[in-house]
Amino acid sequence: MEERIAIIGIFITDQEAAEKVNRLLHEYSDCIIGRMGIPFRERSINIISIIVCATQDRISALSGRLGRMEGITAKAMQTQVKN
Numbered sequence: 906m907e908e909r910i911a912i913i914g915i916f917i918t919d920q921e922a923a924e925k926v927n928r929l930l931h932e933y934s935d936c937i938i939g940r941m942g943i944p945f946r947e948r949s950i951n952i953i954s955i956i957v958c959a960t961q962d963r964i965s966a967l968s969g970r971l972g973r974m975e976g977i978t979a980k981a982m983q984t985q986v987k988n
Contacts, residue, residue, distance in 0.1 A: 906960040906961065906962065907960070907961075907985065907986070908958055908959060908960055908986050909958070909959065909960070909961055909964060909983045909984060909985055909986060910938075910956065910957070910958050910983065910984055910986055911956070911957050911958075911959070911964045911968075911981050911982060911983035911984075912954060912955070912956055912981070912982050912983075913954070913955050913957065913964070913967065913968055913971070913979055913980070913981045914952070914953075914954050914979065914980050914981075914982075915952070915953040915954070915955070915971055915977060915978070915979045916950060916951075916952055916977070916978040916979075917950065917951040917952075917953070917976060917977055918949070918950050918976050918977075918978070919975060919976020919977070920949075920951075921976065922974055922975060922976040922977050923951060925974055926953070926971065926974065926977060929967070929970055929971065929974075930955065933957070933959075933963075933967050936957045936958055936959035936963060937955055937956070937957050938956040938957060938958055939955065939956045940953065940954070940955045940956075941953070941954050941955075958986065961983065964981055964983055965981070967981075968980070968981040
């Protein structure tokens with residue numbers, strides 16, 4: 906299956922969930938190209954954006970697992986990789 910590049914935006918509104926997110930991202934670390942995290946303390950929210958290169962199935966699996974966590978919102982935007 907062909908690889909894609911994706912940006913996954915993650916909003917963490919429950920600080921207890923942050924550790925779970927980090928564990929999950931570690932599971933997918935082989936396909937994570939970059940990561941940026943911003944704590945928005947005034948609003949009690951953490952915002953993480955990750956760039957991944959993986960198959961569509963793997964990107965969807967990661968985004969779906971993130972989105973099913975309590976206190977987490979995650980969305981992915983992806984494009985095909987051109988060689």
